[in-house]
Amino acid sequence: MNHKKQFHYWETIWMLAKTDLKMRYQGSWLGIIWVFLKPFCIFLVLNFVFSHLFFKNSPNYSIRLLMGLILWSFFAEATSVGMNSLISKSHILKKVFIPKWIIIVSATIHSAMAFCFNLVILFIFLFFYQIYPDLLHISFFLIYIILIYGISLTFSFVAAPLYVRVRDMNQIWEVILQVLFYGSPIIYPITAVPLNVQTILYLNPMTLLIEHSKVALIDNGIARLDHLLIFISIFIPCFLGSIWYLNKTSRNLVENM
Numbered sequence: 001m002n003h004k005k006q007f008h009y010w011e012t013i014w015m016l017a018k019t020d021l022k023m024r025y026q027g028s029w030l031g032i033i034w035v036f037l038k039p040f041c042i043f044l045v046l047n048f049v050f051s052h053l054f055f056k057n058s059p060n061y062s063i064r065l066l067m068g069l070i071l072w073s074f075f076a077e078a079t080s081v082g083m084n085s086l087i088s089k090s091h092i093l094k095k096v097f098i099p100k101w102i103i104i105v106s107a108t109i110h111s112a113m114a115f116c117f118n119l120v121i122l123f124i125f126l127f128f129y130q131i132y133p134d135l136l137h138i139s140f141f142l143i144y145i146i147l148i149y150g151i152s153l154t155f156s157f158v159a160a161p162l163y164v165r166v167r168d169m170n171q172i173w174e175v176i177l178q179v180l181f182y183g184s185p186i187i188y189p190i191t192a193v194p195l196n197v198q199t200i201l202y203l204n205p206m207t208l209l210i211e212h213s214k215v216a217l218i219d220n221g222i223a224r225l226d227h228l229l230i231f232i233s234i235f236i237p238c239f240l241g242s243i244w245y246l247n248k249t250s251r252n253l254v255e256n257m
Contacts, residue, residue, distance in 0.1 A: 013109060014106075016089075016103070038073075039069050046069070046187055047066075050188070062129075063125055063126065066121075066125055067210075067213065067217065067218065068187070070122055071206075074114075074145075074148060074152075075148050075152055077111040078108045078112070078115075078153075079177075082108045082157075083155070084160075085106075086100060086103055086161065086253065087160075100161070101246060104153070108149065108153055131218055138217070150235060153239070160246070180204055184207050186210065212227075
């Protein structure tokens with residue numbers, strides 16, 4: 001019985017994720033092509049400016065920039081839609097009982113689907129630049145992707161119920177995302193800033209995940225494993241705590257929508 005119930009949950013998640021993806025681009029001339037086009041247009045502008053003015057001698061700057069933008073777009077999109085998920089599906093929650101985590105997970109999976117499309121573009125660029133990561137380094141890259149998705153879910157499990165009560169959360173998070181974007185090694189290499197500043201930047205979890213991802217796929221190397229293990233040891237209790245918080249705050253949530 002439990003297995004049937006779990007299967008029903010995942011079937012519901014998949015259905016909601018596909019619906020979100022279709023509804024987002026419904027009526028658009030280019031449709032799902034915007035999944036590729038938006039980050040690619042940003043990449044073209046930033047690459048033209050920074051690769052010619054500031055980082056002419058930085059090896060593989062363009063592919064590093066593209067990779068950073070794709071990973072960042074995944075994080076920013078997943079956290080934003082995750083935070084808005086309960087409010088956007090309030091019409092469903094008011095009529096039918098659905099566990100709140102299903103709504104949040106389905107919204108972030110929709111972002112993960114878009115990210116998978118962009119990964120295809122990334123690997124095409126890698127082959128164009130004659131960069132061929134082996135299976136070991138691709139495996140580490142997948143670990144970093146899972147962690148990006150994990151911290152996006154952790155944030156969403158806390159922010160989604162909080163956003164129901166505090167509607168300023170959306171504006172606050174947009175500002176924080178801008179700060180975190182410039183505090184991540186996306187448009188600049190981490191080595192371009194002083195060591196004391198690097199220490200501050202590593203307080204941003206995306207700094208470690210983006211930088212380690214670049215090392216794995218582009219440099220064919222493995223960044224410091226102790227940093228990764230410390231990150232995971234912090235992430236796991238935070239993730240479990242976010243699940244506890246979502247369960248605790250879900251009881252009277254629908255009445256506040």
